[in-house]
Amino acid sequence: MYISAFPTFSFSKLIKRKKAQVFSDYFGYENTRFFYRGAYAIFYGVKALGLKPKDTVLVPAYHCGIEINAILKAGINVKFYDVTHELEVDIESIKSNIDEHTKAVFVIHYYGFPQEMVSLNKLCQTHGLKVIEDCAHGLFSFYKSKSLGAWGDISVFSFQKSLPTADGGAIVFNDRKEDCFITQKKPALLTTLRAYLLLYSEHIHMFKGFLFSVFNTLILKPSRFILKILKRGGSKVITANTNEFDAQYVSLGPSGITEKLIDSIDAHGIVVNRRRNYQHLLEGTKHIKNIKLLFNNLPVGVCPLFFPIRVNQRDLMQQYLSDHGIETFIFGKKLHNLLPKEQCPVAWAYSDELLCLPIHQDMNPGNIEYILKVLEDENCPLN
Ligand SMILES: Cc1ncc(COP(=O)(O)O)c(C=O)c1O
Structure with missing residues (x-):
């Protein structure tokens, strides 16, 4: 048996079955801006909040690194606060870290389990701080009957973790209408095809294991070979699955397949x-x-x-x-x-x-x- 770590992609998932739209159901598209990946949404988000160099965002000590680098690359400082054994934000640690430079608190809902947003929001209101909600793990989770992503001034998402997409992230503006100060491009076709082919191979591996070696020999290996040649010829292929923050792609939007998928999913x-x-x-x-x-x-x-x-x-x-x-x-x-x-x-x-x-x-x-x-x-x- 083979079990993938993440949901896999198949072409049938592109067919809309029910009227269940990921974002319009939860937040509405008006206040949402989509990106190639969640880290770029964070970069854009801290800029949209008007944070300036010398401002500080308080960030959790437990993180994956790319969310921290997204803030740093936007030119903003970070200071770490502690988390508890249950991976809850340590409110006392946040309080003790607030100083005259602190402008926002960044909070992660680890593995989809919500943070205690009522006391966090109260604390931030008292000190005039913005709340950035990182919902990279928390798509479709609720806290006190309100969806995650609806608690912060802004919230960010990463679709590749919970949906069968190869790229895609979003920022939701809860404090205002989205203001567009960037023009987005689509990722190159080669980037998208490569990423979805790999995700489809995970599907074949998991559900049609007997076909996997045939698929590998007839499709994957030749594709890798062609890709190598194209890369040598100067074609650029990027991936949304690295822990590296590459600022040159920050204005990329999601691929067309990802847009279709997040609008089709139940x-x-x-x-x-x-x-x-x-x-x-x-x-x-x-x-x-x-x-x-x-x-x-x-x-x-x-x-x-x-x-x-x-x-x-x-x-x-x-x-x-x-x-x-x-x-x-x-x-x-x-x-x-x-x-x-x-x-x-x-x-x-x-x-x-x-x-x-x-x-x-x-x-x-x-x-x-x-x-x-x-x-x-x-x-x-x-x-
Ligand atoms: C908590 C958290 N925030 C943000 C991100 C960035 O998301 P993406 O990989 O879509 O850039 C990740 C990705 O690993 C994450 O785990």
């Missing part, structure tokens, strides 16, 4: 499947001795991105699962080099320990049972 179905898979793993892992979970329950309103577990020998465990066809994800493996080594031990520990098991919408109960079986196996590094 948001409700995604939430139902993700919650079902998470709940199934939650129940199943109760019987596994040495497993340590990050979140022990699934609150109402959460659309989980992954099932994060804490493992001592994390990289060994990731390899073991991959050897069994289960692809996983690590968030925050390399914390930003501006984060002091002595600050926030939780972030440093989680950077070494957290491993995200997949629970995405393409998976079925058989996939979850298989993951549980592999975790229970006597050769699993947990045992």
Whole structure:
């Protein structure tokens, strides 16, 4: 069995089934601006908020790095605040970091689990600070009956994490109508074709495993070869899947396929499947001795991105699962080099320990049972 870490792309997903539009249902398109990737939305967002050099944004000690670099590349300073063992923002740490340069607080809803936005917004209002909500993990999650992304002055999204898209991010302006001060271009056709072909190969691998080697030989390998030649000839191919922030592409919009996909997707179905898979793993892992979970329950309103577990020998465990066809994800493996080594031990520990098991919408109960079986196996590094 092969289980991808992220949702896979198939051509049938381009067909609109229900009247369930990702963004117009949740936020409306008027206040939304789409980008090639979430990091570019962050870059644009801090500029749109009017932040200036010498201004500081308070950012969480646990992060993946690209969101921090997006702020720095916009010319704004950052200062880190602590997070708790439950990956909640540490309000006291935020308070103690506020000074005359602080202009905004950047908050991440890790793995789709909401932060306590009421007290955070109250604190920011008291100090006249803007709230930037990072919903890269939180598409379709709710907090107190209000969707994530509707709490901050601005909020940012990254679609590749939870939707079957190869690129795409967005910024939602909750404090005003979007003001367009950039002209967007589309990514090159070659970039888009390459990215979607790879995502489609994940689909073939997961659902038509018997065809995968044929697909690999007849389509993937020749495509790689052609791509190499085109690159030598000067064609530029970029990817939305790196942790590098490349400022020269900041004004790129999403690809046409991504635009079509985010307008075709059944948001409700995604939430139902993700919650079902998470709940199934939650129940199943109760019987596994040495497993340590990050979140022990699934609150109402959460659309989980992954099932994060804490493992001592994390990289060994990731390899073991991959050897069994289960692809996983690590968030925050390399914390930003501006984060002091002595600050926030939780972030440093989680950077070494957290491993995200997949629970995405393409998976079925058989996939979850298989993951549980592999975790229970006597050769699993947990045992
Ligand atoms: C919390 C968070 N914010 C922002 C981003 C940037 O999103 P993208 O990869 O679409 O640029 C990421 C991506 O990994 C992320 O995990």
